[in-house]
Amino acid sequence: MAAGEQGLIIPTAGRRRAGLLGVVVRFVSDPKAAVATALLGFFIVVAIFAPVIAPYGEDQHDKTASLVQPSRQHFLGTDRLGRDIFSRIIYGARVSVRIGLISVGVAAAVGIPIGLVSGYAGGWIDETIMRFVDAWIAFPNLIFLLFVIAILGPGVTNVMVAIGLNSFPIYSRLIRASTLSLREREYVMAARSTGASSGRILQRHILPNAVQPIIVQASLALGSAVLAESGLSFLGIGIKPPTATWGVIIADGFALIRVNPWISIAPGVAIVLFVLSVNLMGDRLRDVMDPRLRGAR
Amino acid sequence: MNSLPVLVIVSALAFIGQQLVPGDPILAALGQGEVAALEALGPEAIEAKRRELGLDRPLPVQYVSYVGRLLQGDLGKSFRTRENVKDMIAQRLPVSMKLNVITFTSNVLIGLLLGVIAALRPGVPDFLATTWAVMGVATPNFWVAILLILVFAVWLGWLPTSGWVDPFDDPVRSIRFLILPVLANGFFGSATIMRQTRSAMLEVLRQDYITTARSKGLREQQVVIRHAMKNAMLPVWTVIGLSIAGLIGGSVLIERVFAIPGVGRMAIEATNSRDFPVIQAVVMISTAAIVAANLITDIVYGYLDPRIRYD
Numbered sequence: 001m002a003a004g005e006q007g008l009i010i011p012t013a014g015r016r017r018a019g020l021l022g023v024v025v026r027f028v029s030d031p032k033a034a035v036a037t038a039l040l041g042f043f044i045v046v047a048i049f050a051p052v053i054a055p056y057g058e059d060q061h062d063k064t065a066s067l068v069q070p071s072r073q074h075f076l077g078t079d080r081l082g083r084d085i086f087s088r089i090i091y092g093a094r095v096s097v098r099i100g101l102i103s104v105g106v107a108a109a110v111g112i113p114i115g116l117v118s119g120y121a122g123g124w125i126d127e128t129i130m131r132f133v134d135a136w137i138a139f140p141n142l143i144f145l146l147f148v149i150a151i152l153g154p155g156v157t158n159v160m161v162a163i164g165l166n167s168f169p170i171y172s173r174l175i176r177a178s179t180l181s182l183r184e185r186e187y188v189m190a191a192r193s194t195g196a197s198s199g200r201i202l203q204r205h206i207l208p209n210a211v212q213p214i215i216v217q218a219s220l221a222l223g224s225a226v227l228a229e230s231g232l233s234f235l236g237i238g239i240k241p242p243t244a245t246w247g248v249i250i251a252d253g254f255a256l257i258r259v260n261p262w263i264s265i266a267p268g269v270a271i272v273l274f275v276l277s278v279n280l281m282g283d284r285l286r287d288v289m290d291p292r293l294r295g296a297r
Numbered sequence: 298m299n300s301l302p303v304l305v306i307v308s309a310l311a312f313i314g315q316q317l318v319p320g321d322p323i324l325a326a327l328g329q330g331e332v333a334a335l336e337a338l339g340p341e342a343i344e345a346k347r348r349e350l351g352l353d354r355p356l357p358v359q360y361v362s363y364v365g366r367l368l369q370g371d372l373g374k375s376f377r378t379r380e381n382v383k384d385m386i387a388q389r390l391p392v393s394m395k396l397n398v399i400t401f402t403s404n405v406l407i408g409l410l411l412g413v414i415a416a417l418r419p420g421v422p423d424f425l426a427t428t429w430a431v432m433g434v435a436t437p438n439f440w441v442a443i444l445l446i447l448v449f450a451v452w453l454g455w456l457p458t459s460g461w462v463d464p465f466d467d468p469v470r471s472i473r474f475l476i477l478p479v480l481a482n483g484f485f486g487s488a489t490i491m492r493q494t495r496s497a498m499l500e501v502l503r504q505d506y507i508t509t510a511r512s513k514g515l516r517e518q519q520v521v522i523r524h525a526m527k528n529a530m531l532p533v534w535t536v537i538g539l540s541i542a543g544l545i546g547g548s549v550l551i552e553r554v555f556a557i558p559g560v561g562r563m564a565i566e567a568t569n570s571r572d573f574p575v576i577q578a579v580v581m582i583s584t585a586a587i588v589a590a591n592l593i594t595d596i597v598y599g600y601l602d603p604r605i606r607y608d
Contacts (some may be wrong), residue, residue, distance in 0.1 A: 010514070060307045061389075062576045090406045103335035106373070114602035131303075131306065132306055134301045134302075134303055134307075135302065135306030135307050135310070136306075136310075137586050137589050138303045138307060138542075138588060139307065139580065139583075139584060140358050140542045140543070140545045140546035140583050140584075140587060141542070141543070141546045142547070142549050142550070143545070143546055143549070143564065143579060143580055144580075145305055146564050146565070146568045146576060146579070147311075147314060147576055147580050149568055150314075150318070150567070150571050150572075150573055150574075151314050151318055163383070166587050200359075217583075221485075223435065224554070227435075230437055230440075231437060231439060231550055234437075234439050234550065234553075235549070235550065235553055235565050235568075236565075236569065237565065237568045237569055241473050250440060250443065257443065257446065257447055257451060258451055261447050261451075262432045264440070264443050265443075265444070265447075268437065268440035268443070270438075271435075271437055271440065272432070272436050272437075272440075275436075276431070276432070276435040279431070279434060279435055280431075296608070
């Protein structure tokens with residue numbers, strides 16, 4: 001069968017809209033995905049309106065309220081400096097969601113062009129780039145993050161760059177696989193025969209049709225990014241105190257585990273719920289976007 | 298994956314990384330004290346030392362010499378302590394290796410056992426195992442470690458909160474120190490192995506030859522172990538191989554929580570002080586471990602499925 005005959009995606013605006021609506025309808029028809037979406041929406045609202053929702057400031061000290069147990073005034077108690085844990089977790093959502101989103105953006109921005117060039121050029125260029133990508137993947141995640149932080153130093157921006165650089169090869173591989181197949185399609189050959197430049201073909205004809213697996217991957221990567229950030233912050237090499245991130249709060253609470261275990265427990269629950277919600281959404285997105293997976297156990 | 302190019306590229310990245318660290322490379326080579334002494338003698342002394350160390354040569358030449366030193370086991374000196382990195386690694390690597398080998402073995406045993414149970418017993422065990430797999434992927438291992446410490450060390454007082462006893466020095470006592478780190482670092486790994494085992498077993502148990510085996514009157518145990526499991530192991534082994542990278546990364550956090558004196562804890566301290574030779578060595582050693590694990594995985598593929606041959 002010729003490449004062009006295989007379930008060709010015809011890039012017309014009308015079809016694309018109908019396809020998108022179908023995806024949305026199928027997506028929300030799953031109760032798990034609906035709950036996960038609502039949960040993620042909740043986290044995003046909390047992150048945006050943190051200063052309005054939080055009863056106390058992110059780093060508001062109150063020496064008279066040091067190590068207070070959970071109470072009406074302090075829902076989850078306070079830490080040694082008298083900072084309200086509940087408020088810090090709310091502010092933590094802000095940092096974690098932002099780092100997650102931007103690091104996914106960094107990974108996609110680096111990985112997509114590399115994958116496009118690799119798949120479209122083929123030959124030795126593809127071979128060289130893919131060996132490089134294989135080597136990049138061989139780094140254990142956390143060791144790679146330590147390596148990049150050792151070069152760049154700690155801080156919010158550097159953590160986002162480190163996490164993005166750590167995960168870009170997945171995007172390169174996915175987009176390369178799609179590009180390898182798409183470059184043989186008739187409409188790409190037609191564009192080439194009209195004299196369109198490689199850059200234009202990649203941008204206008206290949207990328208829009210290769211983006212579907214990237215959307216799924218990006219949603220799954222959001223959870224991994226938040227886990228990575230929390231790990232780095234817990235180790236004290238990501239985002240430094242007093243900035244409230246979930247990892248930093250867990251680390252603060254670890255030293256006080258016998259006094260107020262909630263300081264460590266509550267931000268962990270937030271991390272698990274956030275990652276679960278994006279993972280469930282990503283899984284559902286993959287199911288509805290890939291018809292072969294529909295109905296699979 | 299071709300192992301040699303991976304190691305060459307990773308060593309190149311590690312080398313380039315060193316060039317990107319802010320500050321004069323001579324500081325990295327000699328340490329603050331010696332550079333200060335040379336500075337007192339004048340800029341010519343520093344330049345002479347730079348020439349002597351080869352730091353004035355082009356970067357590709359320096360890279361070749363770096364690889365040559367690596368091959369001879371020379372990992373340089375720590376910026377911070379001026380200790381030989383090779384000695385630092387030699388002291389801590391056995392601890393991390395023992396911890397990771399024990400965690401890996403326990404992950405495989407727990408993952409396989411629960412995966413088979415989940416596939417054979419639909420209903421509550423299946424639901425619990427699947428829920429655990431979904432949770433395992435979403436839960437940070439360091440947080441699991443803290444919860445385990447809270448329950449088993451702080452509240453119940455059954456196990457120590459932290460510390461390390463070498464299993465070869467005192468096997469019985471070491472178990473008490475190993476249980477929590479192994480469970481915490483294995484929470485994710487065993488969950489993924491379990492999930493893959495369950496789905497591979499479900500796939501295999503639907504096959505006609507399993508029905509034939511049952512119809513021959515074979516005992517269920519024989520059907521599961523001899524017929525189903527052997528064929529279900531190929532995809533499971535892929536996941537087992539991939540879990541090793543996660544295990545090595547995860548042990549950094551676990552060593553921090555349980556104050557285990559391994560390579561991971563050393564890597565954290567090195568990152569905090571931007572002690573790049575130590576980080577470089579950790580990167581190279583962990584990549585080599587993963588490359589070795591991939592090679593073993595490939596060899597085992599051939600054993601599991603004799604049709605797989607490598608040229």
